[in-house]
Amino acid sequence: MNKELDRYGLWEGINEVIVTTLSALGKPNAAPIGMIRRDGKLMVRVYKGSQTYTNIGDTGLLAANMVYDPVLFVRSALSDVAEEVFAFIKTDTGEDFPVITDCSAWMLLRAEHNNGSNVLVAELHPIIGNINHQTIRPINRAFNAVIEAVVLATRYKVFVNDKYLSQIKSYSSIISKCGGSTEKEAYDLIFKLI
């Protein structure tokens, strides 16, 4: 399994991906999640209260979407994403399951979970996947700052503590110095959505 995970960009450590899930009523959801690969296992930890938590509990399925669009990271973390962001693929039981249309790759996973407490911890088992496109993606410190700011913004929404807001604002200079227009748009969007 390890070589296949490598190929899909799920490497050792925590991989920030967009997880797509389906509700019991058939509504797709997208949220950024850190997918943990350690000791040959792929895992997620999802906190109670999120749609992702409910959906994984209901369906036992999720898809990891390898996405490098900072605007989509912000939007899926802090609001609902538009329906047209999703494409539907067939699972092995013939049902439709949402993935992100413009992802570099997606992998559908079965979640072997235990959701008794406030955190759903699931070991993940690959079912099917697809690599859409591979690119040479630059290292851009502003892109990386958007990811940090998104993490802080989700904490700010839960705890409403101004220390998170000032930490988000501390990235402003690196965004304007190192960012392209996409990073700047994503960073500005954070302030509109929190």
Added chain:
Amino acid sequence: MNKELDRYGLWEGINEVIVTTLSALGKPNAAPIGMIRRDGKLMVRVYKGSQTYTNIGDTGLLAANMVYDPVLFVRSALSDVAEEVFAFIKTDTGEDFPVITDCSAWMLLRAEHNNGSNVLVAELHPIIGNINHQTIRPINRAFNAVIEAVVLATRYKVFVNDKYLSQIKSYSSIISKCGGSTEKEAYDLIFKLI
């Protein structure tokens, strides 16, 4: 030119690459540098006192190497890299020029520069390039933290101010939480080399 730069991973904003250069005596050098793409131009700013500054002044050439090995980022920022890291390609005048063997892509560039002051500012013009391999590279917050720590470590070496050291140390928890073995090795190496 823009589509070609996109394909090589040199996007709008500042792209952190490893720049290889050649001294007048034929010795290769590698150093991480932010390559700036704005308004259709590709530029670098290189500070006086570095080998990269001297070499670009002497030869008018540099190569951008798109590299995602955090250990190589640390090593090239804070020390000399081993000779075997370099491969030599032929320039259009038939001379050998160093690139990084294990890079995802390299692009040889002619530097139209003005090195009157303490900063060499050069507009860069592509000569030749090669894409070695494209992968799905994950977003890993520990990898990103290594890049930030490298920036701080180079400042620490110049200014020997402990504030940089404590900022580098502040990344320790994210490295151990999110990193794979490569990010951990790279982070530990910073403390050995500063």
